Amino acid sequence: MANRLLAALSLRDFEVLAPHLDTVALPRGKVLFEPGDDVTTTYFPCRQTMASLLIVTRDGREVEAATIGREGAIGGIVSEGHKPAFGRAVVQVAGSALAISTSHLEAAKLGSARFGDLFARYSDALLAQMMQGVACNALHTVEERCCRWLLSTHDRAGDQIIHLTQESLAEMLGVQRTTVSAVTAHLASRGLLKTHRGRVEILDRSGLEKASCECYEAVESHFATVLPEVELSKP
Known part of the structure; x- marks a missing residue:
């Protein structure tokens, strides 16, 4: 599959998600969410598509906190409910992505311990990237x-x-x-x-x-x- 995180799912878990996945085009510069937005959609970048999670200062300056490509997902990774975004997500390299409602993603995680574990480990890897970025x-x-x-x-x-x-x-x-x-x-x-x-x-x-x-x-x-x-x- 074009997204490595989805490719790591079992066939059964992927078949639960498949009916709810939509292919979308993400042009360079597209903002997927802003600070404070309720994150209702999760994006799985495909092939060369890449996005950045940015921290935005009061005067409008930006600095990158994490880079996400076809190895991962953007938005709604950890929890369901009101999920205000802390930063801004912007597409850096244009391409396609698979999009799904975070409510459907959460239901799939709750229905499969293996599915939930995969996304919990991905959250850990993403946090590690952000922590290392602070030191860097x-x-x-x-x-x-x-x-x-x-x-x-x-x-x-x-x-x-x-x-x-x-x-x-x-x-x-x-x-x-x-x-x-x-x-x-x-x-x-x-x-x-x-x-x-x-x-x-x-x-x-x-x-x-x-x-x-x-x-x-x-x-x-x-x-x-x-x-x-x-x-x-x-x-």
């Missing part, structure tokens, strides 16, 4: 954080080319565009990547991993331990 933002350089972000996106995009502007990358890292331009130019001079208008091409993944901080490997290892049946979609 506080302790590591912009270049290290940029490498980590590009690696995580590369895993989920399933392609050497990441369709993303430098302005968007700057927003995700919480820095100025000029800072990102300087960082990517330095990485390009080392032969690790090549930048084009609206996209970044990875040339040397192993070199990018060496240039990244420890956070990329920490999150990846924890995900593999907690959810061994769900692969982080490496190219």
